[in-house]
Amino acid sequence: MADTTRAEGWRRYLRFWGVNLAGDLEAEVEFHIATRTDELIARGMNPHQARAAATAEFGDVSRVKQVVLTIDEQRSRRMRVYEWFADAWGDVRHAVRSLRRAPGFVLVVVTTLALGIGLNGTIFSLVNAYLIRPLPLPRAERFVVMGSIDPGIGVPAEMSYPDLQDYRALRTIFSDLAGTVVTTASLNESGRAERLWAERTTGNYFQTLRPGMSLGRSYSDDESGRAARVIVLSYQYWQLKFAGDSSVVGRTIRLDGDAYQVLGVAEPDFHGFAPMIASDAWMPLDESPTGRAQRLNGRANGFLNVVGVLAPGVDIARARGAVAARAAQIRHDHPATSKNIDALVVPETRARPLLAIAQPVPLVSTVLLGLTLLVLVIACANVANLMLARGTVHQREHAIRAALGADRWRL
DSSP, rough: OOOHHHHHHHHHHHHOHHHOOOHHHHHHHHHHHHHHHHHHTTTTTHHHHHHHHHHHHHHOOOHHHHHHHHHHHHHHHHHHHHHHHHHHHHHHHHHHHHHHTTTTHHHHHHHHHHHHHHHHHHHHHHHHHIIIOOSSSSSSSGEEEEEETTTTOEEEHHHHHHHHHHHHHTTTTTEEEEEEEEEEOOOOOOOOEEEEEEEEEEEHHHHHOOEEEEEOOOHHHHHHHHOOOOEEOOHHHHHHTTTHHHHHHHHEETTEEEEEEEEEEETTTTOOOOTTOOEEEEOOOOOOOHIIIIOOTTTTOEEEEEEEOOHHHHTTTHHHHHHHHHHHHHHHHHHHHHHHHHHEEEGGGGSSSOGGGGTTTHHHHHHHHHHHHHHHOOOOHHHHHHHHHHHHHHHHHHHHOOOTTTOOTTO
């Protein structure tokens, strides 16, 4: 038995293939038990009793094997990590030394890749910000945009105030529907006049979009119904024009010669619903009876960009069906102004930057992203050609390294 164990031990040292830890451990345990068995037999114990006694003295063989295997696995894992970092550090040092000897090559490669990556990053950031990323507002996934459309023309347009009021009556379809129109105003402050971008909105604008407020409060249907001249400032304009002064809330400022009371300041992330611009301020439309009679009651006067929120459980298909039915009713009731006018509803992310030109925008964006990706591929191909050309100079070095044992991956 001892001779067989010794033969197995020698075979382990004569192997040229990978380590078989389980087999080596089995042979090692067997070697110790066999050696002790031989000692006990030499003392006069019969072989069967000697084997049993040697095994009992050694202890729980299975537990010993498990402990040794666990220790070896942990050590092997640590060694693999150490070797990986050591190899990586060596590769980095070698790369730095090689690149320091060729600064012109480094400059060309870095510039080429920087142009390709920078162009892709810029275009993707613009497409993501304006066409993909939802608005940073509550319920943004349920936002829709509405517009009027003449099938004979086929181009969406803004909606009139009376039409908006008719569609607001669809309470089971829309939680809220608000209208807004972009305008400019002249702020007269400290003896100086300054132009700003503003949105004039229906009174439920802030109720519909629900942005947070940094200071004060927003206006509501009540202020709009009383034709009260109130205003909400954007955070950026408040910082720029009023230096972040919290006492601005409640102050009266003059826009185009009219006095407006500042109700509040919107949160920093809210820029309004104006296409392609960041609004500086928001003011309510005059929805009082006098204001409606003078400016808003013309059903043919389409000037409002309409944003809404689908009611819980309502999908876009159901909303379109309800809007189509209401549009047919409006055409029946008002044939003089709405004979050929229909309405459309699209998800907010499909109405950017403006509903009238939103349909081809995804295709144009895809083509633009594809072109920028092609530019990056060309840049990478140019760098690859430079690397291949440079590699021919180092053929002798690579041959020596391969002869010394470097594998293809390391080379």
